[in-house]
Amino acid sequence: MTTLPLWIDLVTAVLVVVGALFALIGAFGLMRLPTFYQRIHPPTLGTTVGVWSIALATVLQFSALEKTASVSAILIPIFVAMTMPITTIFLMRAALFRDRLAGRPVPPNLTVKGNVARAETIDTETVS
Amino acid sequence: MSPVLMWALRVALFCLTLGMALALFRLFRGPAAQDRVMAFDCMYICAMLGVMVLGISYRSHTYFEAALLMALFGFVSSTAMAKFLLRGEVIE
Numbered sequence: 001m002t003t004l005p006l007w008i009d010l011v012t013a014v015l016v017v018v019g020a021l022f023a024l025i026g027a028f029g030l031m032r033l034p035t036f037y038q039r040i041h042p043p044t045l046g047t048t049v050g051v052w053s054i055a056l057a058t059v060l061q062f063s064a065l066e067k068t069a070s071v072s073a074i075l076i077p078i079f080v081a082m083t084m085p086i087t088t089i090f091l092m093r094a095a096l097f098r099d100r101l102a103g104r105p106v107p108p109n110l111t112v113k114g115n116v117a118r119a120e121t122i123d124t125e126t127v128s
Numbered sequence: 129m130s131p132v133l134m135w136a137l138r139v140a141l142f143c144l145t146l147g148m149a150l151a152l153f154r155l156f157r158g159p160a161a162q163d164r165v166m167a168f169d170c171m172y173i174c175a176m177l178g179v180m181v182l183g184i185s186y187r188s189h190t191y192f193e194a195a196l197l198m199a200l201f202g203f204v205s206s207t208a209m210a211k212f213l214l215r216g217e218v219i220e
Contacts, residue, residue, distance in 0.1 A: 006130060013136030016181060020140035020147075023174050027147035030170050031154050036163055039154075043170040046147070046177070054140075054180050058192065061184055073192050076180070076199060080173070083203040087169060090210035095162040097214055 008064045015057035023050040036095050040088065047084045051077040129185075137185045144178040165209045172202035 022045045029042025055077045062070040099106045108115040151174060154167035176198045183191025208218050 003130075006132075009130040009133040012184065013133045016140045016184065017136050017143075019177065020143035020181070023177055024143040024147040024150075027150040027170055027174060030167060031150040036160065036166070039163065040166060043166065043173065046170065046173050050177055051173070054177050058180060058184055061187075062189075065187060072189075073180070076176075076192065076195055079196065079199050079203075083199070083207075087203060087206050087210060090207055090214060091162055091165055091169075094210050094213035095160070098160065098162065 002065065004061075004064050008060060012057045012061050015053045015060070019050045019053035019057070022046060022053070026050070040092060040095075044084070044088075047080055051080050134185075137181055140181050141178060144174045144181065147174040148178075161213055162210075165206055165213065168209075169202070169206045172198060172206070176202070 026042045026045035026047075029045070030039055033039045033042065055073045058073040059071055062073070096106055096109075100109065148171050151167045151171040155164050155171065158164045158167055176195045179191050179195045179198060183189070183195070211218050
């Protein structure tokens with residue numbers, strides 16, 4: 001096995017550990033927080049900082065190994081950044097829909113006409 | 129590979145495995161179906177990061193293609209499940 005300069009290994013190590021720690025913190029928040037609407041936030045730590053820093057670590061390591069710019073690993077965070085909001089929006093809408101069906105206290109559906117008027121009156125009342 | 133990087137990769141794999149275990153806990157515990165889908169989402173992201181870390185440690189490009197496929201199929205399956213929860217069917 002070829003040996004690389006020490007600073008490349010050090011930077012790779014820091015990036016990998018930071019990414020894994022962020023993913024762990026996200027999973028911990030997913031386990032720990034009380035309601036679904038709070039739990040939907042922490043996994044985004046893993047899908048932003050986690051994926052980006054581990055992908056940058058692989059790009060650095062492979063570019064140093066092959067002595068060319070090897071940037072194919074950047075495809076993964078770009079793909080995740082494009083797809084994760086879609087999943088999250090669908091899940092959020094599904095959760096709101098199911099909670100409304102069950103009659104739990106969630107914000108009203110604003111695409112229904114009467115609800116918009118109600119929301120506006122609530123807004124002006126709270127402002128004034 | 130220097131011992132610093134070797135230990136960093138081990139620590140990272142441990143953290144990601146622990147994260148998968150926490151997400152698995154939420155997958156079994158989660159009171160509603162959307163909690164379980166969210167936990168599955170978090171779990172496949174952790175598994176994909178683990179495959180990327182393995183790719184650094186074995187110095188092989190094959191693992192990144194595997195990670196890309198995991199991201200693709202994880203997105204498709206979790207979006208299909210969320211759509212099913214929203215509408216009662218996946219393709220209308």
